[in-house]
Amino acid sequence: MAVPNLNVDSGVSSSIKTQCSPAKPCFPYILTIITITTGTLLMGFTLGALVVFSFHAFGCLAALSAVAMISSVILFIIAMYGNKKLMLISRVFLLQSQLSKTQEELKSLEETNKENELLLKNERVNLQDLLQREKYLREELLHAQEEVSNKQIYHRMQQELEALEQASYQYEVEAIKKIREYENELVRNQEITSPFSKSNIYTIEEKDEKEELRSQESPF
Known part of the structure; x- marks a missing residue:
């Protein structure tokens, strides 16, 4: 002093x-x-x-x-x-x-020191509150980032699923077309190789029934 x-x-x-x-x-x-x-x-x-x-x-x-x-x-x-x-x-x-x-x-200085100690104590309490608030906000920010990341992952997986569904649909369409082609070719081959076999002779009504069954199985 x-x-x-x-x-x-x-x-x-x-x-x-x-x-x-x-x-x-x-x-x-x-x-x-x-x-x-x-x-x-x-x-x-x-x-x-x-x-x-x-x-x-x-x-x-x-x-x-x-x-x-x-x-x-x-x-x-x-x-x-x-x-x-x-x-x-x-x-x-x-x-x-x-x-x-x-x-x-000296007495006035002691009183001033007491007031300063009280102010310092209040400032420390306010600082602790601010630190707690900062910690809480950091935790909330981490949760928000996790939620955003989860939403992004979900959106990406949803897009991949839609792409897989589209590819599966296209593959199914192509597979059905190929199956029809193979069946038609098989029928033609059977008709050529066995023209006199009863099991390979199809009437118009039987062909129509098979076409109806195939159309029911197809997604189109």
Whole structure:
């Protein structure tokens, strides 16, 4: 995860923004300037009081002026040495505020991650449904191809059967013609070879009866 930006938007001008940072906050410098200014004024007032009241030999006022000068020196020392602690304290406050912001960002990121996990789960479910649908469609396509192939085979076999029936019909017609020719030739041969045989002499009525029987047997 990316490291969050530690710059704090304090609402001041751009020049102060460039000078202030968590490493160098502005708040201790302001307190230091105020403290040094106050101490300097107190020292000047004390020195002036010492000069004025020393000539008049007012020992009490001189003592008070000395106490004020010592107090101003102590304040100046505290301001100088307390600057680092003030900087650390202000930096701690800034880091705590930035930490709270970072925690809020982390919380929002966790919520976003949960939402993304739910979306990812839904996408996986949708993907499984699509895969099942694709599998079903592939099976249906195979069945359809098998049905089409079976229809084509049936159509081809039907055509072959019709061709065989036609050939059988033609063969039967030709066979009947040849049989008639053979019978007629046999009759003629019998009439020629045995003109006086009763079994081979056909009357017109017997020939007509045989012709009728042959016509009944023929498909025509």
